[in-house]
Amino acid sequence: xxxxxxxxxxxxxxTANDRHSQEQLYKRYFPVMMQMCMxxxxxxxxxxxxxxxxxxxxxxxxHLFKFEGSLEGWVRRIVFHAIxxxxxxxxxxxxxxxxEEKEKSTSQTILDHIYYEDLLQMIEKLPNATGKxxxxxxxxxxxxKEIAELLQISIGTSKWHLSEARKEMKRLIAKYQDQINYAR
Numbered sequence: 590x591x592x593x594x595x596x597x598x599x600x601x602x603x604t605a606n607d608r609h610s611q612e613q614l615y616k617r618y619f620p621v622m623m624q625m626c627m628x629x630x631x632x633x634x635x636x637x638x639x640x641x642x643x644x645x646x647x648x649x650x651x652h653l654f655k656f657e658g659s660l661e662g663w664v665r666r667i668v669f670h671a672i673x674x675x676x677x678x679x680x681x682x683x684x685x686x687x688x689e690e691k692e693k694s695t696s697q698t699i700l701d702h703i704y705y706e707d708l709l710q711m712i713e714k715l716p717n718a719t720g721k722x723x724x725x726x727x728x729x730x731x732x733x734k735e736i737a738e739l740l741q742i743s744i745g746t747s748k749w750h751l752s753e754a755r756k757e758m759k760r761l762i763a764k765y766q767d768q769i770n771y772a773r
Contacts, residue, residue: 603651622668639675643668711761723754
């Protein structure tokens with residue numbers, strides 16, 4: 590019989606290195622984290638590797654969770670860092686979520702020279718609401734309907750913010766590319 594733990598009990602158990610608590614946390618968040626990873630790689634084995642590396646980090650850092658936000662959001666951030674680390678080590682996968690598929694040919698040469706840290710800093714430069722929508726959609730894998738409910742905005746407003754974020758990210762990336770070309 591599987592016991593139903595509350596979030597605090599799971600975190601407390603994971604902090605104490607209790608395997609049952611770790612299993613509960615893993616089972617609770619694995620599907621969402623796997624879905625998030627699959628947005629960045631169509632290779633299921635790579636996605637599984639990323640998720641497992643992310644959860645390993647979660648278990649190592651669980652004692653740092655302070656219940657000041659959602660546990661799922663905290664886990665998402667850690668798994669996203671695992672995604673970033675994976676792509677840094679596998680340069681051939683460097684396809685960031687800013688560009689549409691049809692724009693891949695022109696965007697790839699620019700993206701070959703950008704580090705993930707730089708892209709994350711660019712995301713931080715987006716206006717607050719636009720940055721939130723972009724992060725929820727492109728990084729965390731939420732759908733527009735979910736974002737609308739979460740941020741209490743309309744689906745159309747969510748789509749508008751995503752469109753604006755993409756435009757601004759393209760502008761920031763072009764500016765970054767100009768700086769690289771000037772430095773050469």
